[in-house]
Amino acid sequence: MILLCKPKGRQSQGQTMSLHPHLHCIVPGGGLTKYQKWKTAKSKGKYLFPVKAMSKVFRAKYVKALKSRIQPEKELINQLFQKEWVVYAKRPFGHPKAVxxxxxxxxxxxxxxxxxxxxxxxxxxxxxxxxxxQGAQKLEMSLENLEFIRRFSMHILPKGLVRIRHFGILGSSAKQISIALIHRELGIPIPEKEPRILESHNPRYCPCCQKESMVSIQRLPKRGPPKAVFSI
Structure with a gap:
């Protein structure tokens, strides 16, 4: 699973809404083999790859891709390999609720x-x-209104961009089969779906005065904005 994120919370370099696009990737500690058998990763499935080894592999893959697109000088390549690259990996989640x-x-x-x-x-x-x-110190900032709107607008996803994407065992074309196989391999029963209970709703009931005082003003179309705007 790959989570496409725009800056929010601690990821936004101080919550000032500056542009900081990045990815959050959630990777299971194992997977299905070509024989449809579950294989746990090394270290008893506690993690998929060791962080230090992953940093070196990522550095090599990145430099290889860089060399395929441009012709960097040999000195630059040497400098890239002399530096220790950092791949940040969070500790494994303890349970599904944490995910x-x-x-x-x-x-x-x-x-x-x-x-x-x-x-x-x-x-x-x-x-x-x-x-x-500065130790999560709470501060204040003032921005020109246009600059505030500009920064806020950078966090609106472009049309057609999906925020969350699933791959592999969670891919839309394979997850129904793969999840059933994983449950079978791990001996975990598949939970039954709870039936949805629809509560009756009275559209004329007002939650404020608790009376049937609501009045119909306009019936909105299923798609698009209303054709006219009414002032009450």
């Missing part, structure tokens, strides 16, 4: 939450942020 909490932190939040916006003036917008380079 969902991690994903939800990045997939269901906007660039800035409402409570961080302190003031919106005629020319400037003031908001709070945490500077994690």
């Amino acid at each position: 969902l909490e991690y994903l939800g932190r990045y997939t269901h939040k906007v660039a800035i939450s409402n409570h961080r916006i302190l003031d919106i003036g005629p020319t400037q917008t003031r908001f709070s942020y945490k500077d994690y380079r």
Whole structure:
């Protein structure tokens, strides 16, 4: 699974909405062989690759791709291999709930939450942020309104770009078969889907006054904005 992220939370270099596109990749500690058998990774499935070895492999792969696109000088190649490259890998998740909490932190939040916006003036917008380079110190920043909108707009995904992509055993064309095989190989029963219970809804019921006082103003089309805007 690959999670495409725009800067949010600690990933945004201080929550100032500066552009910092990056990927979060969640990789299982094993996989299915060509014989449809589950194979656990080394170290008893605690992790897939050791971080230090992964850093060296990533460096070699990156330099190889660089050489295939341009003709860098030999001195530059030597300098790249002399430096220690860093591949950041989080500790393995302890349980499925931790995976969902991690994903939800990045997939269901906007660039800035409402409570961080302190003031919106005629020319400037003031908001709070945490500077994690200074021990998560809470600070304030003011930006020109156009600059604030520009930074916020950079976090809006372009049309057609999918935020979360699944590959391998979780790919859309294979996951139904592969997940069933993995459950069988690991001896884990497949949980039954709980039936959805639809509650009755009265569209005229007002949650504020708790009476049937709601009035129909306009029926909106299924697609697109309404044809007219009514002022009440």
